[in-house]
């Protein structure tokens with residue numbers, strides 16, 4: 001089946017989501033945020049296919065499409081990834097985060113990584129970048145476009161997701177867990193599932209703090 005057929009087929013089946021969920025692109029992008037606690041409700045392959053379809057439509061340098069995805073569903077495989085996250089978290093990342101994060105964010109991240117709530121999502125999408133098609137220094141930038149599409153797609157469908165990179169800090173162990181060869185660098189683990197708690201709007205700085213006109217530091221009048 002071609003990608004076009006795929007999309008047409010999937011578009012004919014309405015996704016499961018609350019009826020009042022605003023799917024306007026700007027509304028979706030404006031409410032996207034990290035979800036670190038999930039219900040047991042499953043996410044269908046049909047839904048994942050939709051997310052991975054838009055992931056693989058992302059831009060990449062020279063269109064080399066270096067992203068590689070492993071969809072992890074089996075509980076024992078998710079638990080193994082969760083254990084790796086917890087080990088890295090407790091080996092030092094937690095202490096650093098406790099110093100640097102807002103207490104509320106820290107509590108959420110701590111539950112996600114330390115208590116295993118992230119890996120308890122029904123699906124973990126492990127994302128890698130293939131160094132055979134893109135220089136290693138460019139892998140992160142080349143693959144993160146695809147990751148963001150997954151996050152936005154999940155939000156549009158009323159699902160929770162979270163960009164996590166902690167497990168990739170021990171790349172060889174992460175590779176071994178999903179069978180990536182040495183040429184594929186792990187870039188992210190994205191849990192996908194139904195949020196256990198209502199996600200409030202993301203807290204972000206105002207445009208005037210981040211956007212400048214003509215030269216950095218000059219106010220942008222727009």
Ligand SMILES: Cc1cc2nc3c(=O)[nH]c(=O)nc-3n(C[C@H](O)[C@H](O)[C@H](O)COP(=O)(O)O)c2cc1C
Nearest residue numbers: 032033034036105109112162163164165166202203
């Ligand atoms: C590069 C990157 C790495 C991240 N790694 C993790 C991670 O390992 N674990 C985690 O729980 N969240 C991780 N996050 C999610 C951030 O903590 C989250 O996007 C940020 O705190 C904003 O939260 P919000 O989306 O809920 O507003 C990561 C985000 C980015 C962009």
